Amino acid sequence: MLRTRNPVHALTAADRDDALEVCARNLPANVFVAARLLEGVLTTQPGTVLGHRVDGRLQSLCWSSANLVPVEADEADIAFFADRVRRWRRHCASILGPADQVAELWRHLAPAWGPARAVRADQPLMSAMDLPSSLGVDLDPRVRPATTDEVDLVMPAAAHMFEGEIGYPPYSGSGAAYRTALLALIDRGHTFVVVEDGAVIFKADVGSVALGCAQLQGVWLAPHLRGQGLAVPLMASVVEQVMATRAKWVTLYVNDFNTSARATYTKVGFEDVGSFSTVLL
Structure with missing residues (x-):
């Protein structure tokens, strides 16, 4: 059986603005990755941010370093990201981010990466805009x-x-x-x-x-x-x-x-x- 090519690719500096647009869709949830992008990580640490484009449009991201952080990823995106990083277990200390995306990513990775030391399944994300x-x-x-x-x-x-x-x-x-x-x-x-x-x-x-x-x-x-x-x-x-x-x-x-x-x-x-x-x- 032929294996379908994984459409996920490592982002480069040319992708920065598109990646920031993805983060801006839910900034409270995605500010960690947005900050790293603005700090220049696409140039200083190539391969750290993975992206999935659909019909030319950047749809989702995954920060992939000492931790994994999915950004605006649906189930199909997450399956591709999991397949890409499955062999990186020894480099990763945690998976964190929006609860639904983390749960789906862990569902794919747990058979190869588990057991986890701990799973914090519900961590309220809180926001303030008033002094x-x-x-x-x-x-x-x-x-x-x-x-x-x-x-x-x-x-x-x-x-x-x-x-x-x-x-x-x-x-x-x-x-x-x-x-x-x-x-x-x-x-x-x-x-x-x-x-x-x-x-x-x-x-x-x-x-x-x-x-x-x-x-x-x-x-x-x-x-x-x-x-x-x-x-x-x-x-x-x-x-x-x-x-x-x-x-x-x-x-x-x-x-x-x-x-x-x-x-x-x-x-x-x-x-x-x-x-x-x-x-x-």
Whole structure:
């Protein structure tokens, strides 16, 4: 039997505008990939973004690096993407994105890639477009962008957040590469902190910015300060500053079982606009 040629291809710099148009169809869900496109990944990391064209029109994408992120993909697209990446298991740590697309992609890949370490099937995707101050939410004046000389203060907080979320440390042995990644976020003004007595007690990062939309990640409050009513003004201050300096549309996604975080984000002005899933490998 002849095998049908897979129509998926690696995108090049010439495809950038078409790829951004695909991302813009649902920007809160696709801002991660849109940001990487604007950062020039099609030139600096060729082969990282796969695309499927139908009758000349770019229909869908799949970010294919340390994680897989489907973008605007229907069942047929996902079958093609899965066939293309099936042999890449050892390069991939997770699959994440819109819940329906992730579930379908995992259905195709699970027989070869499973079992997963964990499947977070319902992670509400939340969006805010109003300044928290305009909603009457108090802002914590201590929140500010971290400075590059504070990277070694940020690192323990970031590592604690990562391990609590993912279930294993972000690095083993030397933390040099992890430190470099944190420093890059700080250098771009994308890490917000509160520092007290020489320690970071709160942090949040802007993981992606594209087309007027920003996505927050890495939100962490020191355990001994939780449950004291601090989270709402802290997050409100981050969102206020991001809206004033980065993008007027702010998004994030959160585990459905993290009811306290969801309540905090709702009080800050976020609303549910979709559902993400993450498959941890």
